[in-house]
Amino acid sequence: MLPVTAAVLAVLAALLAWPVPALLGRARWPGRDPLVALVCWQAIGLAGGLSIIGALLVHGLAPWGHSLPEAWWSWIRGEPVGGPVRGDHWVTLTLAAVLALELVGVLALSWIRTARTRRRHRQLLELVVAPGAAPDTRLLEHPVPVAFCIPGARPLLVLSSGMVAELDEAELAAVVAHERAHLRERHHLYLLPFVAWEAALPVLPAAGRAHGAVRELVEMRADDVGLRELEGADPRRTLAQAIVAAAGRPGGAEVPGGALAVTGGAVRARVLRLLEPPSPLPAPARAAALLSAGLLLLLPTALLVLPAL
Template sequence: MLPATAVALAVLAALLAWPVPALLARARWPRRDPLVALVCWQAIGLAGGLSMVGALLVHGLAPWGHSLPEAAWSLAAGSPAGEPVRGDHWVALTLAGVLASELLGVLVLSGLRTARTRRRHRELLELVVQPSAELPDTRLLEHPAPVAFCIPGARPLLVLSSGMVAELDEDQLAAVVAHERAHLRERHHLLLLPFVAWEAALPVLPAAARAHAAVRELVEMRADDVALASLSGSAPRRTLARAIVAAVGGAGGAGVPSGALAVTGGVAASRVVRLLEPPSPLPVAARWAALTSAELLLLLPTALLLLPAF
């Protein structure tokens, strides 16, 4: 018979692998507060992985203890199992090791691969771009299409094409630069990395692709919000929306290196609608409820793993 703790973790893992991500991806409230929604997505990803591996570990180690710490202590002390060790226990332990190695290994490999790709693109771009005299910390690239992107990392690079400079007016260029700087300042590439790895590690899981797409759109909306807070002028929302439309219409994301964050990222149409028809802010009570739920979601599998089995 499976320990109740293992069953509870398995149920939680199943909920976080499909229905919960599906509901959050279809919800309308995240566009009202992308930052809170990003926190919720991170909690779902972390709690889901912990629950999947934890359910297998708890079942596999059940003969040695009624909780993960107790079983680990018994094994470390060389104590014999208190119950017969069956084949399903060894299978569970093997699967837990394989799954943990897969999730962590893909995360590390994705991070290294992305960093290497960005470094290569940065080195190539530094050979052809020129510093902008009008826009500090910005490089200009001779390219006819309107393109704007940033390459994050230890030496971040913010690039505007000559086509973008020619296409947009001064206020629109300032909006684009503010958007890209928001990506760099808030390190949005680190928020995306776990979901890139999740999708690569579990390609058969539809929720993985849905989560990656949702998080990618949310980081763009968050960058829009941060950019708007720094813009002056009578209609900053319209200014940024026009810049996005110009970039999408002229290039549609073409010419943006892989691993870069571009102003045309995410679903541009929904971002433009959100800028021109801003949703009402998420109420403070709802905001705190969402953040509390995310915290509890992380605490639940942790408590199930550390506390004695029930």
């Protein structure tokens, strides 16, 4: 039973490592509902990691039992094996351990490094910024329009003096609403697994594609959430003009590492989406996408656990 399970998990891991991310990356519907697309990307990443580690683990433990729990328990207790233990079993067990440690370790290391970078930048900025016009904003003296937020336990929303001078009141409110959306929905947590995935598997093209797609989607999601707070005749055009004003000036200020900026993601695609909004994703399609994401997470788990029942 375990060799069949290992083969199915390996096929699933291969699909989630290349064709599935490629299809989702080329699809047009994510721009119609960025939040659902973000859920799908998270499911692909988690299911892909579980599948590849599970395939290696299941193949390596095959001589010890007919199901993963049974084989794992027998291996832990040092019980006699039910079949010959070949060199490939030990190799796959070693690879499973190394890959699991690498993915978890890189994720933890990325979290620590990013948190440390954000804390350092926050401390430096607090020395030079002044209170902004809005209660939760800070003003940075810099002639180039720039706006960003640093998430964390003590979030910081920074606007440059150039941004304040460049934009009118409505456009400035749009920028602030966009950055508040990042902080309120904790978009940095959506990005972290894909930063770690790309760092752990730099040779895998899907890792870079997934990171870029998720970064673009969190910006689109922040646009959508920010628009809900805006008033005026055409809030979409107002936010688009603010993005263009911030992105169109050469020699802009560098955004601190770990920050989320209003000019993040694909600016051109976001501006076109704001000026020509796509139709919302229909409820049945939305439900189908979420159901698919849930089933994608359940499939490798079921393959690992159900043979023991």
